Amino acid sequence: MPNNILEVKNLKKVYGKGKKATQALGGISFDVAEGEIFGILGPNGAGKSTTLHILIGLLTPSSGSVRIFDKNFFEHEEEIKTKMNIATAYAELAQNLTVYQNLKVFAHLYGVKDYKQKIENLLEQFQITDLRNERIDRLSAGQKTRINLCKSLINDPEFLLLDEPTASLDPAIAAHVRTMFREIQKERKLTIIFTSHNMPEVEQMCDRVALLNKGNIYKIDTPKNLQQFLEVPNMEEVFIKLASGDLTNEEHND
Amino acid sequence: MIKTQRIYGFLLRHWYEILASMDRKVDIFFWPTIDLLTFGLLTVYIDKLNMQVGVTAAMLGGLILWTLVYNIQRDITVSLLEDAWSRNLYNIFSSPLSIGEVIIGTLILSMIKVLITTTFLLLLSWKLFGFNLFQSGLPILFFVLNIFVFGWAFGYITSSLIFRFGTRLQNIAWSLIAVLYPISGIFYPLDTLPLWLAKIAGLFPISYIFESFRAIILRGEFPDTKTVFIIVILNLFYFALGIYLYIKGFKHAKKRGWFIHPS
Numbered sequence: 001m002p003n004n005i006l007e008v009k010n011l012k013k014v015y016g017k018g019k020k021a022t023q024a025l026g027g028i029s030f031d032v033a034e035g036e037i038f039g040i041l042g043p044n045g046a047g048k049s050t051t052l053h054i055l056i057g058l059l060t061p062s063s064g065s066v067r068i069f070d071k072n073f074f075e076h077e078e079e080i081k082t083k084m085n086i087a088t089a090y091a092e093l094a095q096n097l098t099v100y101q102n103l104k105v106f107a108h109l110y111g112v113k114d115y116k117q118k119i120e121n122l123l124e125q126f127q128i129t130d131l132r133n134e135r136i137d138r139l140s141a142g143q144k145t146r147i148n149l150c151k152s153l154i155n156d157p158e159f160l161l162l163d164e165p166t167a168s169l170d171p172a173i174a175a176h177v178r179t180m181f182r183e184i185q186k187e188r189k190l191t192i193i194f195t196s197h198n199m200p201e202v203e204q205m206c207d208r209v210a211l212l213n214k215g216n217i218y219k220i221d222t223p224k225n226l227q228q229f230l231e232v233p234n235m236e237e238v239f240i241k242l243a244s245g246d247l248t249n250e251e252h253n254d
Numbered sequence: 255m256i257k258t259q260r261i262y263g264f265l266l267r268h269w270y271e272i273l274a275s276m277d278r279k280v281d282i283f284f285w286p287t288i289d290l291l292t293f294g295l296l297t298v299y300i301d302k303l304n305m306q307v308g309v310t311a312a313m314l315g316g317l318i319l320w321t322l323v324y325n326i327q328r329d330i331t332v333s334l335l336e337d338a339w340s341r342n343l344y345n346i347f348s349s350p351l352s353i354g355e356v357i358i359g360t361l362i363l364s365m366i367k368v369l370i371t372t373t374f375l376l377l378l379s380w381k382l383f384g385f386n387l388f389q390s391g392l393p394i395l396f397f398v399l400n401i402f403v404f405g406w407a408f409g410y411i412t413s414s415l416i417f418r419f420g421t422r423l424q425n426i427a428w429s430l431i432a433v434l435y436p437i438s439g440i441f442y443p444l445d446t447l448p449l450w451l452a453k454i455a456g457l458f459p460i461s462y463i464f465e466s467f468r469a470i471i472l473r474g475e476f477p478d479t480k481t482v483f484i485i486v487i488l489n490l491f492y493f494a495l496g497i498y499l500y501i502k503g504f505k506h507a508k509k510r511g512w513f514i515h516p517s
Binding site for chain 1: 255257259260262263264266270271274275336337341342347348349350351352505508509514
């Protein structure tokens with residue numbers, strides 16, 4: 001039986017109270033095994049980001065449990081987060097600080113010992129050594145994304161959340177980044193949760209994918225099995241079917 | 255568990271900001287200098303009117319102590335706003351940094367920034383106007399320490415409001431403390447105030463601090479045990495209240511996802 005890094009049970013998030021209450025997550029459950037790349041797919045508002053934000057401790061759920069590394073996440077948050085990290089297209093680093101200063105700050109926040117060597121290695125891996133002393137506010141969107149990816153690997157995480165990690169990268173760099181993450185994942189048995197709107201990327205990267213629909217999980221399976229199940233030729237069509245609203249969660253429960 | 259390396263990381267982030275940002279340098283040096291020059295020159299004029307001995311020292315001292323409390327509370331809140339403006343709150347609070355480490359970090363950060371400003375102001379006021387804040391000896395240190403505690407408390411209370419209502423309330427980082435400016439007896443005795451306003455002023459420790467400070471400078475009278483006791487008790491109350499509201503605000507911010515969309 002695989003060793004589960006993540007166990008999510010009945011995770012629910014409701015914003016507001018009474019008549020104004022909006023449900024973002026309706027009680028989802030899933031597990032992610034060690035070394036697995038687990039994709040979360042869904043149209044806007046399906047609950048992908050909400051799930052990731054709860055898993056990284058930025059959002060408190062209304063109910064449900066999250067166990068990471070076999071520990072209750074909400075009781076051991078700081079300890080668990082030293083072995084986790086996140087890269088998202090929706091956050092920035094301190095604008096007035098240089099690339100190196102930002103990475104140094106995060107190296108300390110994550111308790112990295114030999115941070116100088118680590119930072120140099122990451123800048124080299126992501127082919128941005130020339131940006132070392134540039135201020136963040138002077139970088140392009142693609143350059144910022146690569147710095148964010150560097151930050152996400154600063155602590156050699158065992159569990160990584162990647163929220164649309166290649167969103168603003170050109171195809172060549174995006175391909176390089178994907179290959180790099182695949183290599184790191186194989187070398188270190190890194191566990192990854194991955195969201196993207198780039199379906200070929202999802203197909204290439206993910207071992208299993210959860211289809212999220214209106215805050216609930218419609219189905220979890222390998223990309224190939226999902227295509228077979230929905231009788232479509234590729235993940236692009238899986239997504240279109242999911243986004244069209246034709247799939248109901250009852251369908252999956254049957 | 256509190257980790258010193260994470261606190262150091264937090265301090266480093268804001269130290270680099272001071273070095274890089276003109277706004278932060280203006281906060282530390284420019285405005286305090288303008289205030290000191292304005293009030294310093296005013297006291298030179300008052301001196302020429304041959305008023306009571308010590309009035310100028312009381313005014314300059316009051317100004318420096320007020321600059322302390324103002325800067326301390328502002329620095330606590332601005333350190334939070336800085337990451338909200340940068341959209342960096344997401345990365346900061348998805349790291350293992352705990353609320354306890356943030357609190358300790360902001361205490362140390364405000365101390366460093368205020369010590370830079372105060373040292374600068376003390377040197378300037380001594381050089382330009384021959385005024386030495388510590389001319390009355392060690393009791394002044396007691397006031398300075400208590401000014402720090404109240405500044406921290408007020409900063410945490412202000413930050414808790416930012417956690418709860420977002421950056422649309424960001425102006426309170428500079429303005430909320432101003433409510434206490436006219437009623438704390440910084441430049442004039444509390445009995446100048448209408449009775450009802452003096453009663454309100456009595457709820458805040460800085461009123462007793464400024465009143466006692468003036469008594470030392472003007473009459474050489476040191477505060478009695480009761481006044482010292484009131485200052486300490488009120489300060490402890492506000493500090494505990496500030497920390498409580500800050501932690502509560504932090505939890506509220508996590509519930510509504512403010513670290514993700516800091517508006």
